[in-house]
Amino acid sequence: MRTHLSKARLATAEGGRANAMLRSCVHCGMCNAVCPTYQALGDELDGPRGRIYLIKGLLEDFGGGDSGESVKESVKVVQTHLDRCLTCRACETVCPSAVPYGELLEIGRAEVERRAQRGSWDRLLRWGLGWLVPNVRWFPRLARLGQWFRWALPRRLAAALPKRPEPTAEPAVAEQPSTAPQALLLRGCVQREATPATHAAAIRYLNARGVEAMEVAGEGCCGGLNLHLGQSERALAAMRRNLDALRPHLAQAQWVVSTASGCGVTVKDYGRLLADDAAYAELATQVAAKTRDLSEVALELLENRDGAPSAAPLGRGRKVAWHPSCTLQHGQRLTGIVERLLAEAGHELVPVKDAHLCCGSAGTYSVLQPELAQRLRQDKLANLTAGRPDVIATANVGCQMHLASAACPVVHWVELLTPD
Numbered sequence: 559m560r561t562h563l564s565k566a567r568l569a570t571a572e573g574g575r576a577n578a579m580l581r582s583c584v585h586c587g588m589c590n591a592v593c594p595t596y597q598a599l600g601d602e603l604d605g606p607r608g609r610i611y612l613i614k615g616l617l618e619d620f621g622g623g624d625s626g627e628s629v630k631e632s633v634k635v636v637q638t639h640l641d642r643c644l645t646c647r648a649c650e651t652v653c654p655s656a657v658p659y660g661e662l663l664e665i666g667r668a669e670v671e672r673r674a675q676r677g678s679w680d681r682l683l684r685w686g687l688g689w690l691v692p693n694v695r696w697f698p699r700l701a702r703l704g705q706w707f708r709w710a711l712p713r714r715l716a717a718a719l720p721k722r723p724e725p726t727a728e729p730a731v732a733e734q735p736s737t738a739p740q741a742l743l744l745r746g747c748v749q750r751e752a753t754p755a756t757h758a759a760a761i762r763y764l765n766a767r768g769v770e771a772m773e774v775a776g777e778g779c780c781g782g783l784n785l786h787l788g789q790s791e792r793a794l795a796a797m798r799r800n801l802d803a804l805r806p807h808l809a810q811a812q813w814v815v816s817t818a819s820g821c822g823v824t825v826k827d828y829g830r831l832l833a834d835d836a837a838y839a840e841l842a843t844q845v846a847a848k849t850r851d852l853s854e855v856a857l858e859l860l861e862n863r864d865g866a867p868s869a870a871p872l873g874r875g876r877k878v879a880w881h882p883s884c885t886l887q888h889g890q891r892l893t894g895i896v897e898r899l900l901a902e903a904g905h906e907l908v909p910v911k912d913a914h915l916c917c918g919s920a921g922t923y924s925v926l927q928p929e930l931a932q933r934l935r936q937d938k939l940a941n942l943t944a945g946r947p948d949v950i951a952t953a954n955v956g957c958q959m960h961l962a963s964a965a966c967p968v969v970h971w972v973e974l975l976t977p978d
């Protein structure tokens with residue numbers, strides 16, 4: 559794709575990167591075939607190729623000739639179509655030119671936030687979500703309050719609020735390091751409140767296989783939620799906080815482990831995201847290099863078991879519909895691992911149509927784009943339950959909450975691999 563970014567923009571690190579990414583797109587349109595919003599709305603501008611064109615126009619200042627008012631309108635159009643993007647990155651998986659669409663979208667969204675004014679409700683909602691959801695101190699308190707007064711909340715907020723979790727007995731984590739391989743187990747933000755059973759199951763899973771699961775005081779939101787909202791400064795601040803918390807423990811740890819694929823994909827990207835920060839760039843790269851999704855560690859442990867049985871007896875195998883979250887299959891490109899782990903543990907996987915498509919959760923998307931999110935959820939649930947599973951398993955807290963209205967339980971896959 560030919561581009562005409564101004565010299566001033568090209569001179570910035572962001573402008574230079576965006577230019578190279580834009581030029582790598584050959585506008586073949588293969589990405590449209592797997593894009594959930596293009597399939598749902600049938601509008602070229604709601605597909606990846608159209609959005610790439612919109613970002614190109616934005617970064618070229620729409621040719622520089624438009625009047626002030628018409629530029630404002632053009633920026634609004636870009637904003638509308640970028641807002642509808644789920645950031646699922648299915649388009650990246652199929653792109654023959656390896657266009658890093660997610661990175662380009664980040665640049666486009668940050669530029670739109672700088673240039674387009676939003677309505678007051680939209681601004682308040684985005685500001686509130688960006689402040690509250692990653693806030694590990696206030697989110698649990700206000701979520702509990704919201705659970706009591708769910709009836710009084712606007713419908714889309716009430717629907718997105720996590721259900722009160724079942725009380726979970728949390729296994730002990732090591733306080734002092736031992737000689738066993740160590741995993742720094744991230745707790746993140748929403749997951750610790752909404753689905754604490756995942757963390758407890760991950761500790762049991764690792765401990766049962768001779769890995770010491772350690773928690774890190776002061777660790778919290780990975781920054782991904784703010785990043786998707788185009789709030790780059792807040793996102794970077796959350797990343798630096800996490801890095802400060804991890805710093806003292808990193809040398810002795812074999813892995814930094816995430817049980818939420820949405821967080822893992824962001825932490826694995828810390829090196830790129832903080833590359834221009836002289837104080838944190840090196841640490842960010844080290845943390846990213848040690849970060850693994852739990853399924854990667856589980857696979858490594860499985861392959862190193864030297865012929866010994868891998869797991870404690872798990873009882874009756876169950877019929878499982880596997881929903882690979884987008885951040886696992888497209889963001890981290892981890893496919894086939896959880897399926898293998900579940901099958902080795904004696905579970906039966908039922909076939910699921912269109913497994914590559916997003917369920918509509920996508921961070922705060924279900925609150926900000928409720929109609930589209932519900933439509934995608936309906937389709938996803940129909941596909942997931944077509945094989946009459948006993949349980950639906952996924953790898954990310956957002957999907958787990960979004961799909962919770964299914965007729966059968968929805969759990970994190972590790973809960974199916976650990977006896978209580």
Ligand code: SF4
Pocket residue numbers: 582583584585586587588589590606607610649652653654655656657659
């Ligand atoms: S598949 Fe890749 S190269 Fe083709 S239009 Fe989409 S982003 Fe561009």
Ligand code: SF4
Pocket residue numbers: 592593594595596604605606609642643644645646647648649650659
């Ligand atoms: S990230 Fe997902 S929703 Fe956005 S353009 Fe790509 S495929 Fe479509």
